[in-house]
Amino acid sequence: MRLHHLEVTAFGPYRDHQVIDFDALGSDGLFLLHGDTGAGKTTLLDAVAFALYGKVPGARNDAKRLRCDTADPDVVTKVVLELTVQGHRLRLERSPEYERPKKRGEGTTTQQAKASLTWLGDAPGGQEGATRIDEVARTVERLLGMSVDQFFQVVLLPQGEFARFLRASTAEREELLERLFATERFADVEKWFVDRRREKGRELEAQTQQVRELVARVSQVSGSEPDEDQDEQSWLEDLDKRGVRELERTRAEHVRLGREREAADAKLAERREFADKVRRVRAAEKDLEELAAERERHESWRAELAAAQRVPPVLTARNAAERAETALNKAETDLLGAVARCQVDADEPTDRLRALANEHREEAGGIARLLPEAEQQESDRRRIGDLASKIEADEREEADLAARQTALPERISNARAAVEEAKNAGIRLESLGSRLEELTATLAAARDLPAAQRDSESAKQRAQEAVDAHQRARDLVQDLRARRLAGMAAELAGQLSKGEPCPVCGSAEHPSPGTPVDDPVGAEDEERAQTEEQRAHTRREEATAEAQRTQQVHERLRERVGEQTEDALAAELSALEAERNTLREHADKLGERTDELAELEVSTERITAQLSEIRTRLATERAERSALQTTVDERGTRIETARGEFGSIAERRAHLLDLADRIDRLIEARATRDDARRLAEEQRSALREAAVAAGFDSVEAAMAAERGEARIAELTEALAEVEQRAAGARAALASAELAGVDGAAEVGLEEATEGATVAREAAERAAAMAHRAEQRHRDVAQLAERLRAAWAELRPVREAYDELSALADVVNGRGQNARKMSLRAYVLAARLEEVAITASRRLQKMSEGRYSFVHSDAAGARGTRGGLGLDVLDDYSGKVRPAKTLSGGESFLASLSLALGLADVVAAETGGVLLDTLFIDEGFGTLDADTLDLVMDALDELRAGGRVVGLVSHVEEMRQRISVRLRVRKSRTGSTLAVER
Known part of the structure; x- marks a missing residue:
């Protein structure tokens, strides 16, 4: 991987567009990024990482603040990187997610993250560029062959990271190595073995539990448990034999007791048969005696039943007479009611009543x-009311429209003025924004100015104190050096012996040896003074740089504020903000006011049309109401005459028809009363005749003989039972079966019953015992078969589990694993050993052969896992000591060697991608001049191998040693870049 070109815009401290040509910077293979503290040196490395992976190293990624705070709102934050990977040149462009001010209105809106990848030449496999963030990330990671964490540790060697790694505990070192070497697959292997063992353990436990349950079931069924020293299989065979013997014994006992039960049952049946005959004779004789004693009562039942059976015809006649009397009473009551409803004389002739009913109907x-006219009259009156309501509503609407029509010109004029006001507010608001932004920045500078002045003065004082301290330390070093030089002759003179050659000149004569000086100085004293002088020099440089920085900050703020005061700036800003808020409020209402004006202009014609329409409707409604009122008045006179004293014609007509109907019902009630009176007299005569015909002296005697159906059924059933008992008793005594049986004979049934019961219970117990023995033997046999099958299935499962468990313990650093190292720790230890070998070559050269790394796979304290120990071998003493005992400069050498060695091993591990560009961030300030030479020689070897190495440092001596430098300048408006040679 080689970087060619980097562009950053509004990124970190870089407010404007900045460009870095890595091809030009890396022409010599080595270049330097230098500048003031906080100027943005490390930000350039962040930009490279962000372009590739969309992330930045360390805690800066958690802050999520990649955009420059002072950038113009319209400038888009982005990073563009051109690089070559695996022979393919590509261009990456990314923008982070950030908040920007809204273009309209107040507040902010979220600018979404973006990413794109463009191939600059032939794309691998004919691929096209990508514009989705996830596609870009996958392509970059596939090309580089390493994750973002690996890249940060291999290409961007960060500040202090490898010093911490050098001194880290085993757990911390393991965490970093896991990220770098992606050993998750080995952790997955360990987990796979653990999960597989757990799964097989559950299977084994399930089958073992099944065996335990079967053993418990066999013990429960058989009533016998195996002894602690007895094998379960031999115990099972003994159970089977005992079961067979018990089954044979219970079966023989069951057969013997069965025969005894049969004999006892036969004897009991014989005694029961004789007892039944004696009982039947005794029952028949008792029944005949009881019937003879009740003969007189039975005869009275027969007479009562005979009289009750003659009553039904008389009852029928009586019921008919009662119905006729009831009908007569009802007819007389209905007649009285009809007379009362008609309000006529009860003795009025029927012909006169019929004539009166006809008069009412006519x-x-x-x-x-006149009924249709009455209905129309009501409808017309309702219509007149509806018209009056409509006329009133239309008159109100007419007045409202007229008032609105009168007010429209003034409203339109006001609306036009409001629209112009909103437009002017928008124009003024645009010009006010830049002034507000400038005034806000100036006010912030005025508020920061006093603190900046105090910081500058304090920093100047500290810088002067550091200069004085450094000068004193230099004076002390020079004094000690002069004193030591003066005392060196005395030291040599003390080592001379008479007659032996001088170790300096070789002469055997010593005419004028040096004499000892007061208060001699040793090499250790001079070395301590030099160390202290270097520390004082470092503090002096830091204090001077800090004084310059604070003075620059103070001067920039003073230049920004000028002669203005904080109070005046705050008052002016407050006034401008109030004016901006007022203007924004008016400008935001432009659309609303424009719509309101358009609506008012359209409403003029609409209101005129509505007025014309409503006035036409009012004229029509008023004419219709006048005509209807005239018709209603004329019709009302005729209706008033026809309805009389009633509320309506319909009510009077209904009253007349109701009177006619009442008179008709009165005539009908008279005829019904006369018919009912005649029928009642006929039924009374028929009742007397029916009583005489049934054999009774009078109707009252017949009624006294009446019995209910229940009583008649009771008498009939009782007499039938008497006859049946008598006939049955006589038939039983006369039967051949009971001939010769004496009712007073003794039976002896209890003794036979007791003997049969005892024999039956004994036989049942023997049958139950035989059944239980057979069932137990069958259950034990079935369970034994299942148990033997379960034993056979369990044996290979247990053997496989034992083998898998032992292997899982070894993979996870337990059991037979002598080193107590898990598979993952073993792989990491092997990788760390490779890193130690690779890093030792550089460390030996940088330390002039004194130090080299030693990898240790020994277990930790108290049995903790080992394999990741990393110490250093001191060739001066020949002893291995912890890395924590190295000094600051030695730690930097060791950390840099470790970082470079780790970068080589990780690069090879991730697929052998050639890393042509490497960045090292800080740490050179801890080195003296000689050690710095050794480090530069090691870096020269890197660039001799074709790499481009970028160093990030503010150490002044680095600037003198490296020909190509990228200078980062920090100003109030943002950092800028410049190449120096």
């Missing part, structure tokens, strides 16, 4: 012809 027929 009068009703005479006024019936």
